Amino acid sequence: MRKRVIAALLTAALTAGVLTGCGEPKKRVNEDGESVITIWSPSDEPAIEEWWVEKIEAFNQAHEGTIELRREAIVRADSYAYEDKVNAAITSNDLPDILYVDGPNVSIYAANEVTLPLDDFFSEEEWSDFFDSSKQQNTYNGHIYAVGATESSVALYYNKDLLDAAGIDVPDSKEDAWTWSEYYDAAKKLTRDGVVGTNIIMDKGEGLSYVLGQFWISNGTDFVNQEGSSAEGYLNSQEGVEAAEFLNSLIRDGYANIDPIQKEFHNGKAATMLGGSWEVATLEKDYPDLNWGVTYFPVADENGILTSPTGDWAASVTKNVQDMDAVKEVMRFLFSEENVTTYAQAISKPPTRVSSYDVLTEYNEYPRSVFKEQLMETGHPRPRTPSYSVLTAEFAEAMLNIFTGVDPKEALDAAAAAMDKDYNKYYAKD
Amino acid sequence: MKKSINKISERRAAYIFILPAVVLLAAFLIYPSLQTVRYAFTDYNIMRPDRIVFCGLNNFTELLKDEDFWIAVKNTLYFTVLVVPFQTVLALALALLISSRRKGVSIFRAAYFSPQVTSMVVVAILWTVMYNSSPDSGLLNALLVKLGLEPCGFLNDPKTAMNSIIFMSAWQGAGYQMMIFLAGLQGISREQYEAASIDGAGKIQSFFYVTLPGLKSVIQYVVMITVIQAMKLFTQPYVMTKGGPQNSTRTLVYYIYEQGFQKRNFGYACAVAAVFFVIVISLSLGMKKIIKAE
Numbered sequence: 001m002r003k004r005v006i007a008a009l010l011t012a013a014l015t016a017g018v019l020t021g022c023g024e025p026k027k028r029v030n031e032d033g034e035s036v037i038t039i040w041s042p043s044d045e046p047a048i049e050e051w052w053v054e055k056i057e058a059f060n061q062a063h064e065g066t067i068e069l070r071r072e073a074i075v076r077a078d079s080y081a082y083e084d085k086v087n088a089a090i091t092s093n094d095l096p097d098i099l100y101v102d103g104p105n106v107s108i109y110a111a112n113e114v115t116l117p118l119d120d121f122f123s124e125e126e127w128s129d130f131f132d133s134s135k136q137q138n139t140y141n142g143h144i145y146a147v148g149a150t151e152s153s154v155a156l157y158y159n160k161d162l163l164d165a166a167g168i169d170v171p172d173s174k175e176d177a178w179t180w181s182e183y184y185d186a187a188k189k190l191t192r193d194g195v196v197g198t199n200i201i202m203d204k205g206e207g208l209s210y211v212l213g214q215f216w217i218s219n220g221t222d223f224v225n226q227e228g229s230s231a232e233g234y235l236n237s238q239e240g241v242e243a244a245e246f247l248n249s250l251i252r253d254g255y256a257n258i259d260p261i262q263k264e265f266h267n268g269k270a271a272t273m274l275g276g277s278w279e280v281a282t283l284e285k286d287y288p289d290l291n292w293g294v295t296y297f298p299v300a301d302e303n304g305i306l307t308s309p310t311g312d313w314a315a316s317v318t319k320n321v322q323d324m325d326a327v328k329e330v331m332r333f334l335f336s337e338e339n340v341t342t343y344a345q346a347i348s349k350p351p352t353r354v355s356s357y358d359v360l361t362e363y364n365e366y367p368r369s370v371f372k373e374q375l376m377e378t379g380h381p382r383p384r385t386p387s388y389s390v391l392t393a394e395f396a397e398a399m400l401n402i403f404t405g406v407d408p409k410e411a412l413d414a415a416a417a418a419m420d421k422d423y424n425k426y427y428a429k430d
Numbered sequence: 431m432k433k434s435i436n437k438i439s440e441r442r443a444a445y446i447f448i449l450p451a452v453v454l455l456a457a458f459l460i461y462p463s464l465q466t467v468r469y470a471f472t473d474y475n476i477m478r479p480d481r482i483v484f485c486g487l488n489n490f491t492e493l494l495k496d497e498d499f500w501i502a503v504k505n506t507l508y509f510t511v512l513v514v515p516f517q518t519v520l521a522l523a524l525a526l527l528i529s530s531r532r533k534g535v536s537i538f539r540a541a542y543f544s545p546q547v548t549s550m551v552v553v554a555i556l557w558t559v560m561y562n563s564s565p566d567s568g569l570l571n572a573l574l575v576k577l578g579l580e581p582c583g584f585l586n587d588p589k590t591a592m593n594s595i596i597f598m599s600a601w602q603g604a605g606y607q608m609m610i611f612l613a614g615l616q617g618i619s620r621e622q623y624e625a626a627s628i629d630g631a632g633k634i635q636s637f638f639y640v641t642l643p644g645l646k647s648v649i650q651y652v653v654m655i656t657v658i659q660a661m662k663l664f665t666q667p668y669v670m671t672k673g674g675p676q677n678s679t680r681t682l683v684y685y686i687y688e689q690g691f692q693k694r695n696f697g698y699a700c701a702v703a704a705v706f707f708v709i710v711i712s713l714s715l716g717m718k719k720i721i722k723a724e
Contacts, residue, residue: 087476112477194566204672261567390693404675
């Protein structure tokens, strides 16, 4: 008797679980019959949060009776919290209509058919107003899968007072950008009295691939092959090992910290830093006393390729979309000339639309002009491969291992093998 | 006759009382566990829930050859073997310190307990800052240098990273066990101590012959829950080291997270989780047996 009751209870509970897990997706319509379009994007600084509130209100007023736009701000943290949430939504088939994804993840979602191609969302002419760097990052298999409003770039910030004291001049054109040896010598000279020579983004996460990957490109290789199917012979090539050895020399010789304090450069504890374009606004606003400048991303010693990181979050449309026309309407609104401009202004990042620069004239002037120039002429996005999440995690781990004493070739071999294994397991057959 | 009707309705009431717990357990524990076992035999990639293919024992054979997995097993056991005695002894020492009824003891009691009510993430971030390898920014290294010693790599040195985590985990966790010990200490009657002192026992003797035997069941309980908690170590490596450097702090649960969510190998992660479950269950059953045998 008792056993039977327990068995019945368990069965009931299991059925309930199964039913709630695999029910029909909910209709995305509100009580007023308006199509509800939901956006997920990372929560951001107040200026951007205000931008969202204002724009959503404007959109909803203009589309009363047809579309209701909603946005959920999701905490990103500096690790994988945002992606964890997206992964969960993929499993439960409960993705928002519009999903903001970080640039290199565009290919992952596209390859897995989580997101849809957006080629027809804008006309040929409209697309041509968007930066190539941004379109390149957001393209997979010949189709555009995401649209971004802003770009990012990284250049070498320097503390003018410390460089003057050490008698070091910085290059003022990208053709004269510091070579690795010049960069190393400067860092060496600048390391003294509790100040390190430089700061190479050490967030133990995505920042490593984003910034340090450029050293591979500059030395004539990359993380993966053109097709994005293999890292063997690229990530762990001779050129790649040289790049890793160079970066390691900065850490090993004490000219850069393996775990720098927050805002090391801003607080005068590092004489230079490889810093993002977004730092300009932070430095101007919060560190008015720091006498700083910015110069071009360092380049490999012999025949080094001029390069700089690019890539930013972009909006994609997921497979769970129900009202495609409404989504197109929203996307055309979010990435209109005007909204790209105001968004870029609020978030203090370079816009992706060429026409926005007619309004945001500050990008024609130093220091922002350095970033604009890099974006238009030397930018390289992170590798486009469906195995990117494995690649970037393995790369970060390999670099930390190298910085704590593992042989660079050995560490990079392991990372390349892990990436190739993932590609062959899931994507080689597609 | 009347008696038996009462018994039936009593039984029915009992089932109704356990119903909510059973339903919740079934929905959030039993059902997911069964699913985990099922997925362990598939190549489930979290990006492709619509393309799950059964792959037999592949995940398990791969597991046996997976060096990172065995390192994670080793790290988890290392952590458990060291943290359990350390934390238990520390908790008992703290409990003895504050069990006296002197004035001001409650301040210390609150102080020792306070890390426990702070979120582990917060504690981990604070300790990451304290453990910073540069004497200019890390509190502990600044102290070492002041004392004329060499600075230590702490979390950046594969030799010291796990020990650093063990130390801060014991510091954070000891407060809770201290409270349990405190309750246990109060359960030992004064007369036993009096009798011991009449027989000429000193402080140390009465600790070994009165206090410890009196706390036996409490100690067993504390060790048991600490072992299970220690096996589940995740937050500290997640926040402080990301499993590095050189795999030195990659634990089983962190490895499951890394494989399942970061690298999206969900099927494989489920296989690791299944093995992990077996390890934990056999450990706790084994411990129960040992305790019973005594």
